[in-house]
Amino acid sequence: MPLLSADPAAFPAEPPVDLDDLACIAAHDWAAFSALPEMTDHWSRPGWADGARAYYWMLAFPDASALTELALHCQEALSPLGLDPVPARDGLHITLARVGGRDTVTHGRLDVLAQTAARLLPSAFTLRTVPLAGSRGAVRFTVGPWRPLVQLHAALLQAGRAEGITPPKPTAHFRPHLSIAYNNRRRDARPVVDAVASLRSRLAVDVDVAEVQLVELRRDGVTYRWDVLESLPLTAPDFVGQVRQ
Secondary structure (H helix, E strand, C coil): CCCCCCCCCCCCCCCCCCCCCHHHHHHHHHHHHHCCCEECCCCCCCCCCCCCEEEEEEEECCCCHHHHHHHHHHHHHHHHHCCEECCCCCCCEEEEEEEECCCCCCHHHHHHHHHHHHCCCCECEEEEEEEEEECCCEEEEEEECCHHHHHHHHHHHHHHHHCCCCCCCCHHHCCCCEEEEECCCCEECHHHHHHHHCCCCCCCEEEEECEEEEEEEEECCCCEEEEEEEEEECECCCCCCCCCC
């Protein structure tokens, strides 16, 4: 059975055919983004008004200086478009899975969830940010390989189910990405696609993923901020692998 399946609400709706091949993943992301006729307002999201809060699993990269510099370069080049940039020095992240709202999940349940998740986490791994692409509501780096991210997502959802916390979206519909700017209005996608295309030759950056964060995420105007509740180490890998290009 494939790890991922089609989902009209996801972007891209179809998953790439190879979760380990960076070239395949990048081409798949770009084909979907470059075919968009229109971009939507990222902030027009039910339940996520300014000040909204919820608990999430995520990966954060505050110490990844090469990734920060790459994001800053791309954000500067895209600034004429009037997008809302993600704070590059302390805001870059990969959202993994929603846990729940503050009205449905207590801190006691979060503590137990973290303990259960810690026993299920897979091995640490290395991600590569491959060419810039985008979605209906954001400009974002393609990241890969996808397989370790999908396995991590599945482990976190397994922990949630074990503690009676039902995930709102299954792993089969997960589409990993790393946003650097959010689109803030409906617009013709072509100018954004063309601007992103001019940045796709930038060198890739590798980022080591050695821990996962359980956070209280909040919307603060036109950005996301969070407080880390737990930072759980991934298990030590049996060997150091190389990212497959």
